[in-house]
Amino acid sequence: VQLGMEHAEEAGRMIVVLGSRASGKTSLIRELVYLKQEAKRDKTQCTVPESLGTKEKNDFLSSRHYRDVKPISWYFNTPGDLHYFKITSRCVVIADAVILMISSHLKASTPAMCEEQVIATKNIALSTYVSGIKQVIVVINKMDEVEFSETVYSQVKAHTKEMMSIIGFKDDYVTYIPASVSTLDNVWEESTKMSWFSGPTILSSIEKVSKSTEYGNTEQEFRMAVKHTYKREKEVIVVGRIISGTITTHSELNTSKGERLIVASIEIGSVSVREAVAGDFVGLALVSKDYYYPKALRTGMVLSSQVIYAVRTMICKVVILRNKDISAGGIPTVTCHSASGPCIWKRIISVVSRYSEEVMEQNPKKVSKGQIVTVECQNEFRLDACSFSRCSVLGRVFFRFNKEIDAAGIITEVTQKFPSNFR
The missing domain is CATH 2.40.30.10 (Translation factors)
Incomplete structure (x- = not known):
């Protein structure tokens, strides 16, 4: 369920559903959208009082009270993290939280998370963290296929919690929920088949999601x-x-x-x-x-509202997302908010540990999937951006060497700016 640009002015909280294949993303979206439609039918719409004159009506339509009549949430069903990056790069919406779907039925025969799901979940979680999203709802789905076993849930939660904490997510912002979307257990209401779980349902967790502050600071410059x-x-x-x-x-x-x-x-x-x-x-x-x-x-x-400059060269910290050897001198397409154009990876400065800021290797010749690297980029077009610490929306970048996104990260430093007369 994608939010069109013509509806973006009505957006409430933005919820993105991510997960590996066959994890139940589409089924959950279907239930959430149905609930949203039912809630929208019952919602009282704001109308213009008939007693107002022409000038008073215009003032009423211009008021914040009238424009604050918005849906509760918007949901995005994505086939994977790469598709979410394409949506983010257009600067139409910003996600307030992510629902990470994990299938539990693969754990019936193995005590630990299977290798395929570990890789997919780790890449999605790492990409989510790099994108600046801190609120995550981890749904351990398809509990009905493991007979609602508390042991299986505990095993999956332990491995996932360890992975999330290593990446950098705080436990206070990550919620773990065992559920079965197909049977609606722990989706809208608490499940009687999982009496051993006393936590929230998926719906109640979504209601607790707070709005992102990335688009909410009215005190900074315009x-x-x-x-x-x-x-x-x-x-x-x-x-x-x-x-x-x-x-x-x-x-x-x-x-x-x-x-x-x-x-x-x-x-x-x-x-x-x-x-x-x-x-x-x-x-x-x-x-x-x-x-x-x-x-x-x-x-x-x-x-x-203040003087702004285009970025010529910049230092970026990115995570490699695809199985491809990338070396210095490559010419990818860089995307930052709604801007896109060619750039040159002048040099790969270092490979950084995924678990800390420790430098693992200096000036590597090639980098591969899963590594976090620091690179120096030279833009071949006018890129209006800034460091991530100054403005998170304008400091998030994505690189495409082919059709799909190969790396994503943030701008840590702007080293050179374009002169104003450069075209």
Whole structure:
């Protein structure tokens, strides 16, 4: 269930379901979507009072109270972590939590987690952590196929908990739930067949998920990644999600090319408003303060209330996701928020331990799947980004050497910036 861009302004909490093959992702999504549709039918809709005049109606439509009528949650069914990276890179939505599905029926004949599921689960968990998501719900599914055995659940939980703690997840943000989605045990209500488990159900765990703060900081400078641009007479309409800060009409914005822009109007869901805040998916009508018509706007640029520069070279910490030997000098496509273009891996600085910050190898010739490496990248296009510590959304990068994503990570340092007159 993917969230289209035209519906992003209605988004509540974003829940992404990940897992290896045949782990029950689609079945869980089907039940959650059915529950969401039932809840939406019972939800009281906000209506405009008939007694209001024209001006009062416009003020009411522009108010935060009217725009806060949103669904409870949006759910994303993904075939794997690579597909989730493609969604993330478009800067349309940000996940608040991940549901990690693990199938328990494979444990009936082996006391430990089988090798195939270990590899898949470890890669997904590691990729989730690198993506900046800290809230995880681990669902040990298909308990009906192991006769709701507490022993099997304890074995799977012990191995998974050890793996999650090594990767870096805190125990307070990881919830473990034994369930059987096909029989609805521990999905909506507590199961009578697993009386030995006294924890929450899947639904109650989702209700406790807190909103991500990555798109919620209104005190920082205004930043918005441009998703689409449209021309209209002397104006340019830009569409995107506000990363941080607050924007009002007649505000002045800057681009990395040095052009100054004025916000003529703001729209959220085809409704004109005077103000928008971090997390809103908006359309801005912009006019140039320096030229007759805005020149430098394109998809992938970042609008900011302060001076912003494009990144020329950067140091990135990434995890290799695919079985492929990657060496220095490669020319992958780098994706950061809604921007994408070629770059050069000038050198691979080091291989870092997955369990600590210890450097395992300096200047390796090749790296392979599962390794965490530090690389120096040189962008061959204007990439509006910054370090992950400064802004997590603009500091997350993904690399594709072929059609699929081969590495993902964060920008740790910006070493060189483009001049404003560089095209």
